[in-house]
Amino acid sequence: MIIKEVTTNKLIQQFHQLPFSIYKNDNNWIPHIKQDVEKVFDPTKNKAHANGKITRWLLFNNTNKAIGRIAAFVNFETTESNEQPTGGVGFFECINDSEASATLFNTAKDWLAQHGMEAMDGPINFGEKNMFWGLLVENFTDPNSYGMNYNPPYYQQLFEEYGFKTYYQQFMFKRSIGVPTQQVFEDKSERILADGNYSIANVKNLSLNEIADNFKTVYNSAWASHDNFKEMTTATSRKIMQNLKPIYDPSIMIFVYYKKKPIAFYINIPELNELFKYVNGNLNWWGKLQFLYHKMVHPPETMVGIVFGIAKRFQGKGVDGAMIKWTHESLLKEKRYKQTVLTWIGDFNPKMLRIAKDLDAEVYRTYHTYRYLFDRNKPFERCPIIE
Numbered sequence: 001m002i003i004k005e006v007t008t009n010k011l012i013q014q015f016h017q018l019p020f021s022i023y024k025n026d027n028n029w030i031p032h033i034k035q036d037v038e039k040v041f042d043p044t045k046n047k048a049h050a051n052g053k054i055t056r057w058l059l060f061n062n063t064n065k066a067i068g069r070i071a072a073f074v075n076f077e078t079t080e081s082n083e084q085p086t087g088g089v090g091f092f093e094c095i096n097d098s099e100a101s102a103t104l105f106n107t108a109k110d111w112l113a114q115h116g117m118e119a120m121d122g123p124i125n126f127g128e129k130n131m132f133w134g135l136l137v138e139n140f141t142d143p144n145s146y147g148m149n150y151n152p153p154y155y156q157q158l159f160e161e162y163g164f165k166t167y168y169q170q171f172m173f174k175r176s177i178g179v180p181t182q183q184v185f186e187d188k189s190e191r192i193l194a195d196g197n198y199s200i201a202n203v204k205n206l207s208l209n210e211i212a213d214n215f216k217t218v219y220n221s222a223w224a225s226h227d228n229f230k231e232m233t234t235a236t237s238r239k240i241m242q243n244l245k246p247i248y249d250p251s252i253m254i255f256v257y258y259k260k261k262p263i264a265f266y267i268n269i270p271e272l273n274e275l276f277k278y279v280n281g282n283l284n285w286w287g288k289l290q291f292l293y294h295k296m297v298h299p300p301e302t303m304v305g306i307v308f309g310i311a312k313r314f315q316g317k318g319v320d321g322a323m324i325k326w327t328h329e330s331l332l333k334e335k336r337y338k339q340t341v342l343t344w345i346g347d348f349n350p351k352m353l354r355i356a357k358d359l360d361a362e363v364y365r366t367y368h369t370y371r372y373l374f375d376r377n378k379p380f381e382r383c384p385i386i387e
Contacts (some may be wrong), residue, residue, distance in 0.1 A: 001067075001100060003107055006056045014058055016281070018066045019093050022152070029150055030273045031281030032132070036147070040126050041071075051077035053115065054126045056091065057107055059100055068094035068101065072108035073126035074115050083381065084117070086371070087112040090123035090132055093151075094158060098150075101158040109374065119373045121167060122159075123149060130306060130343060134170045134367030135159060135344045142364065145172070145304060145341060146272035149367070156368070164370035168383040170221035171353070173361035177337055181328045184358050190320025199260070200318075200326040203253045212241040214255055214262040221263075221311035224331065247272060251334055252303050256310075256323050264310040264319050266327055271302035271341065302340045308352070320355055348383045
């Protein structure tokens with residue numbers, strides 16, 4: 001076997017083509033959009049490059065056929081928050097061969113060690129956690145959601161045989177829109193809305209900049225106590241909303257206000273893979289035409305909750321229940337979406353897991369984020385629980 005660092009256009013193309021051979025007999029697989037993947041490696045489009053490094057490799061067999069790939073990366077801004085300096089690996093694809101996978105993992109480990117790392121997490125993203133994060137270990141019978149990893153079942157064995165251990169589990173939940181909201185949310189909603197200072201609305205009457213500013217206000221209050229928190233700027237929040245503009249649906253982006261100031265949000269988008277399944281992983285001019293055509297003819301019937309947040313001061317007061325009940329009633333009136341999917345919730349976040357449980361949402365996908373300690377004698381510790 002021969003491993004090559006991806007440094008030429010030809011190798012980049014092979015990097016994107018490899019998954020098509022891995023999944024050629026899997027009808028559930030929907031390829032990632034290659035333009036999304038390339039953004040991760042582009043310093044002009046991925047801010048993580050300002051404080052980190054990334055590279056990638058392709059593995060070839062003796063007949064020069066690509067049989068595996070992997071990327072390794074370091075974010076120096078966040079790595080020191082771990083018990084040991086920890087890098088990451090991602091975009092892993094491989095034939096069912098432990099020698100091939102070990103070659104990929106060893107190559108990534110050696111590169112990370114050269115950059116001062118003592119552990120690696122994977123499969124993760126060199127950037128935000130809402131994309132390309134975690135290894136699928138349960139439910140291989142449904143197509144993957146946009147931006148979420150999908151892989152053959154044997155990948156779990158390849159990771160664990162090498163020595164990776166589960167750092168945390170991630171759960172995705174699904175719920176039918178037709179199921180009534182539970183009594184706990186009815187009670188919370190009644191209690192909150194009895195106070196005339198609270199109000200709830202979607203963003204149909206807001207400009208994109210107003211949505212972004214509201215989002216930033218809630219985000220900075222909700223996550224200020226978390227590890228590695230970095231306050232969101234106006235420029236960042238507006239860029240996020242600008243990126244969502246081509247696909248967002250204002251009827252499923254919800255804010256709660258207290259005395260007319262934003263205190264909570266429930267941001268949903270349509271399930272884009274219900275459209276991207278027609279573009280074959282390439283959003284070139286033809287892919288964009290296919291996307292727009294199917295958006296009109298076959299609009300998504302699933303919505304995905306991508307982020308849910310409540311300002312610290314208002315947590316535990318029942319705002320979550322009021323927001324969920326309002327959203328459910330609004331969806332019933334719209335009659336467009338049939339089901340909702342909640343983006344992954346880590347087992348380190350019991351508060352959000354309780355909300356999902358109270359919703360009677362069912363776990364329909366389970367992922368693992370793994371960690372591998374380079375010092376094999378060092379005690380392994382799971383991800384700490386968020387209190």
